[in-house]
Amino acid sequence: MAVRKTPGDYPLSSFRRDVAENRISNLYILWGEETYLRDYYVTELINKLADGDETGVRILNGKECTPQALADAVLSCPFLAERSLVLVKDVDILSPDAKLAAAAPEILASVPEETCLVFILGDSEPGGSRPNKKIAEVFSTYGRSVCFARPAADEFNRWIRRRFNALNKNCSQRDAEYLASLCGGLMFSAIPEIEKVAAYSRGEEITRADIDAVVIPVTETVIFKLTDAVANRDVSAAQAQLEILMKQKLRREEAVTQLGAAMRRLYAARLVMDSGKGRNEYMAAFGVRSTYAADIHMRQARAFSAERLREAVMLCAKEEQKGFFGRLNDRAELDTLIFSLCGVDRHG
Numbered sequence: 001m002a003v004r005k006t007p008g009d010y011p012l013s014s015f016r017r018d019v020a021e022n023r024i025s026n027l028y029i030l031w032g033e034e035t036y037l038r039d040y041y042v043t044e045l046i047n048k049l050a051d052g053d054e055t056g057v058r059i060l061n062g063k064e065c066t067p068q069a070l071a072d073a074v075l076s077c078p079f080l081a082e083r084s085l086v087l088v089k090d091v092d093i094l095s096p097d098a099k100l101a102a103a104a105p106e107i108l109a110s111v112p113e114e115t116c117l118v119f120i121l122g123d124s125e126p127g128g129s130r131p132n133k134k135i136a137e138v139f140s141t142y143g144r145s146v147c148f149a150r151p152a153a154d155e156f157n158r159w160i161r162r163r164f165n166a167l168n169k170n171c172s173q174r175d176a177e178y179l180a181s182l183c184g185g186l187m188f189s190a191i192p193e194i195e196k197v198a199a200y201s202r203g204e205e206i207t208r209a210d211i212d213a214v215v216i217p218v219t220e221t222v223i224f225k226l227t228d229a230v231a232n233r234d235v236s237a238a239q240a241q242l243e244i245l246m247k248q249k250l251r252r253e254e255a256v257t258q259l260g261a262a263m264r265r266l267y268a269a270r271l272v273m274d275s276g277k278g279r280n281e282y283m284a285a286f287g288v289r290s291t292y293a294a295d296i297h298m299r300q301a302r303a304f305s306a307e308r309l310r311e312a313v314m315l316c317a318k319e320e321q322k323g324f325f326g327r328l329n330d331r332a333e334l335d336t337l338i339f340s341l342c343g344v345d346r347h348g
Contacts, residue, residue: 006126007094007136010144019044024083025144026111029093032148033123033290036188041148042087042120049085049116056081062090067103074111084115093119094127094136105138150185150292153177160190164206167198171206179211184218185292217244219258224296227262230312231303233342242338246331253320255334259341260316267309269294269301315340 008029018024019041030038050056058073065088078084093104111117119126126145127136139145151159157176164171171179179197183190193215201210222244229237245255265286272282279294288294301309319337 006145007140008143008145010146015146024116026115027117027143029119029126029145031121031126034148038148049083058086060088065091067100071107074115074117086117088119094131101132104135108138108142150290156180163194169198169206170204175206182215182217184221189218223258223262227300230341231300235342238338256319260320263312263316265297266301267313269297270306270309274306312341
């Protein structure tokens with residue numbers, strides 16, 4: 001079972017070239033977890049089609065996007081521009097409500113050439129698990145779906161170094177890789193950290209000490225490192241990551257929930273591997289959208305047998321249940337959970 005393709009899939013590289021050369025089509029869905037890059041290209045569309053003036057852009061948000069409102073926006077004449085730009089936010093046009101679903105095929109099929117209609121979503125795949133077949137067919141014919149996925153490691157590291165250069169700072173490849181690991185590989189998470197490091201650093205060269213002094217690792221990254229430590233049965237390393245979570249003022253319940261979710265993902269990945277399948281099947285079956293995260297789940301799951309991961313899931317579930325009955329000491333119970341998880345034997 002392969003990962004389902006979104007109707008109208010269009011490569012990001014092709015979309016970038018189209019925008020740069022002003023060969024912009026008239027119907028898009030822009031989505032993906034790299035929201036910084038997505039928002040950057042929304043701004044580029046505004047610059048290209050509305051001369052950077054948002055007052056000339058028609059914007060519909062969520063429930064404002066009724067069939068009539070969408071039809072009126074699409075058919076409206078451009079205002080002081082050659083083309084009209086319509087931005088629809090937080091509406092999954094491939095799986096809309098009943099009223100919009102009835103009107104959508106005709107609206108999508110009749111977007112004028114002088115109009116650019118753009119649906120802007122978050123990281124959820126358009127259409128979810130059950131897209132409207134009729135709408136999907138029409139969109140595949142007339143529209144383009146562009147996914148702004150987490151950038152590849154090399155591309156992300158080069159981008160970090162360029163951002164530092166723009167701030168008159170130099171960052172080595174090694175330190176860029178280190179900062180990338182703390183930011184979870186996402187540009188929108190890295191930008192404020194890059195700016196903090198650049199402001200903190202006294203010299204032109206960014207050092208590891210500069211990064212450690214001010215960067216706050218994203219929770220996802222800390223959890224990845226914590227589960228790596230559990231896989232290696234390294235209690236000290238696991239507790240070090242737990243300490244980072246505590247410094248981020250993550251409540252005990254939140255920390256346990258994060259750990260439990262991580263162990264359930266590893267258990268699911270182990271079951272997929274034991275059935276002879278791979279990453280694509282794991283992503284499709286369990287709704288994992290990030291190949292970056294899926295690769296980590298699969299790698300970590302290889303350190304355990306399915307039975308041992310099942311025990312880990314049960315340990316976390318029991319700890320989560322304690323949240324309903326009162327506790328003696330939050331940190332002591334978290335430490336006990338870490339010891340128990342690290343006591344789970346490695347596979348093989």
